[in-house]
Amino acid sequence: MSKKLTLLAKSALAIPGMIATAQAAGPAGSEASYRYTYYTEDDSPEARDDSGGAQDRYKIQVHQFHILTPVTDKFAVNVEASYESMSGASPVYSYIADGQEDVYTHFNGASRERRYDVSANGRYYGSTSDAGAGVYASMERDYFALNGSLDGSIQINDQMTTLSGGVSAGHDWLNPNSGVVSDSGDVLMVNDLSSEELEQLAADAPARHAAKGKTKWQLSVFEGVGQIIDMNTVVQGSVSFTYKTGYLSDPYRDCVGSDAPLADNVPCDIRPSTRAAGTLSLGVRRYLPTLNAAVHGDYRLFVDNWDVMSHTLDLDYYQNWAPNWNFFVNNDVNFQLVPGVRYYQQSQAYFYEIPDLNTTTGSAYSADTTRYYSSDPRLSHYGAISLKTRLKIDFRQFSLNGSVERYAANPAYGFNFDDDTPGLPAYWRFTTGLDFRF
């Protein structure tokens, strides 16, 4: 089959309603992709870092691989894998220091860590439906996660409406880095410590000790409906519910290190052992024929029983440009520029609190958190703004991709003008990569 005929067939098969005629809806060709991402967080805020100076925060390099290939005309396999290497300091506790009014954050440096993950999914395509099954595994020295999922969709109403649904279940195993260095110079994991070393760890780093041998599992379900509105517009709505149980605290949150009288009363990080969360997602895609462009709008409402409620709004504009010059036409050269903005806002978890070490009697934190407590900035009331621009250049069966994102989180962005949260991140993300269709 000629290249142009293959592209035409591929395009036709992607059109809802053309599937029954063609007797197959799976991908007509294979695709392989690679992405390299460099992620770098801004230094810790010097004025609020209790070490007295700015520290390098997380820097991560990510390599991603993806291959999608049809096995038969009704069955396709999709595999994704990634490798990350990361290093840098992260916030481990926040507090209002004795004799101070401002919030200070303590950052711990991290040794170089690596993470690998792989997911594989098989999908069967019927004339007006499809069904898929997938497995996912993520491996770090201190964390192993395994997940399985089933999902499917069916088209009804003259294939104007798509109903979809799915379920996934996962189990995670924790084995935190103990910080104890062996005689050979290796940093030992908690599960590798002797009983004497464990006793010492319980005194020095109780949160890491508490996570020894802990696990958690989660179950997630979603239902969605997609609807074609007209020749250029499609909308989608979905709801999901996720239940997690097990060790949901962060083993790397340390206890407050201070000589203040009540500092010893502040726990490290104790979160409920269950979490139930629901989401409502709405999306719209609108093609603008006169501009050869498309607009994407997505909204997500998240609520959970930790009292976290968040709103996420994503807007993207896809501008295509295909120069009508011989070289570009002959080589299928197309350009696509995609500016986008993402806004995120969340309320705080009911057990989030910054302990005030100026307190001299009782506890340094309020009575509402006597059972559960965390000063993790990710559980605070804040907002985040992200600006992103992507460029894709098609050349024959190749696509070259590049993108840059600037993300900044701040209480004021979430309309919280009362609190100070110096541990919230701001980062740059640069990505480049190549797609190959064959």
Next chain:
Amino acid sequence: MRLKWLFVVLCVVGVSGCVTVSPWQRGNLAKSEMSWSPDALESTLDGHIYFAKEASSGGGAAAGGGCGCN
């Protein structure tokens, strides 16, 4: 409960307000930039980073696992 009703109303309004689009009129809807996630790897990494940096995650599809959370 109110959210559930809002969702149902939105679905009914959305379905009743549309016209039948024949298969041969769906060329624009089939363009890659009209898909829900045009770049699979970008979507995966977006989900992982926002999951690690924010208190909420999921939505749209069944959730995955993994940490790399600092």
